[in-house]
Amino acid sequence: MQWTKQNEQTVYANRWFTVNLADVELPDGRHLDHFLIRLRPVAVATVVNEANEVLLLWRHRFITDSWGWELAAGVVEDGEDIAVAAARELEEETGWRPGPLQHLMSVEPSNGLTDARHHIYWADEGEYVGHPVDDFESDRREWVPLKLVPDMVARGEVPAANMAAALLLLHHLRLGQDA
Numbered sequence: 001m002q003w004t005k006q007n008e009q010t011v012y013a014n015r016w017f018t019v020n021l022a023d024v025e026l027p028d029g030r031h032l033d034h035f036l037i038r039l040r041p042v043a044v045a046t047v048v049n050e051a052n053e054v055l056l057l058w059r060h061r062f063i064t065d066s067w068g069w070e071l072a073a074g075v076v077e078d079g080e081d082i083a084v085a086a087a088r089e090l091e092e093e094t095g096w097r098p099g100p101l102q103h104l105m106s107v108e109p110s111n112g113l114t115d116a117r118h119h120i121y122w123a124d125e126g127e128y129v130g131h132p133v134d135d136f137e138s139d140r141r142e143w144v145p146l147k148l149v150p151d152m153v154a155r156g157e158v159p160a161a162n163m164a165a166a167l168l169l170l171h172h173l174r175l176g177q178d179a
Contacts, residue, residue, distance in 0.1 A: 001027045008036075016040070016075070039116040043085035044073040044166065047098050047126035052146045052174050054167065055094055055126070057138035061159075068159040069144065069152060071120070071166060072137075086121040094141045095132040099125035105169060109162045120166045146171050 008022040018038040025031055047055045056069045072093040076085040083101050091097045101121040108117055132141070144152075149171040158164045 003027070006031070011035070035113075037114040037116075039075075039114055040078075041076040041082060041085075042073055042116060042118040043076050043082050043089055044071050044118055044120040044162070045086035045090040045098055045101060045122065046071045046166075046170075047090070047096055047123045048146065048170060048174055049125070049143060051143075053143035054146050054149070054170060055090075055096060056142055056144050057093060058140045058142065059138040064159070066159055067139075068163075069157055069167075070138075070160060070163050073118070076119075082119045083121055086119065090126075091129065091132075092134045093132055093137045095128055095130050096126040097129045098123035099127075104166055107162050107165060109160075118162045120162070122166075122170060146174055 004025045006023040006025055008020050010018055011021050012019040016039070020036050020038060022034045022036055023031055024034045049055075055072075057072060058067065059070055060067050072090040074085065074089040074092075076082055080088075083103070087098050087101060098121075101123050104120045104122050106117055106119045108115075110116060146167075149158075149167045152158055153164045153168060158167060
């Protein structure tokens, strides 16, 4: 069953997101009003070192009043290459400049409400270039063994679904059957 958008109008907009109201026609011909949030792409990155440790940020999210492990992430600026944005965010938030980035996955974390797409990258090497410019983004930054990731996710220590999916995929790619 496919829903069909008849029209869409902006209710509110700022530089970060737009809230729109769409007139949606259901397959049986009924119409409903559906709010949606349009967002700029998000670039995400981390480094996995030779010891199979992943660089994570421990941070508080005031919206949900929760703490959890995350990867460095931020919006892609207009005209900015997504991988370049991912490298920029990693350096700004952790102080680590990644080596060549590899695309890990792209996900739509809440596609029933938003058009957000998160593009996640990783590198297998990085260089510490100094204290993070955006150190206010996290309480601390740590190298965490990938072997701990499944249990961390199961305990709810990685509350963001996009981050959990990326870390579990990195765990599988790097440790596979050895985990």
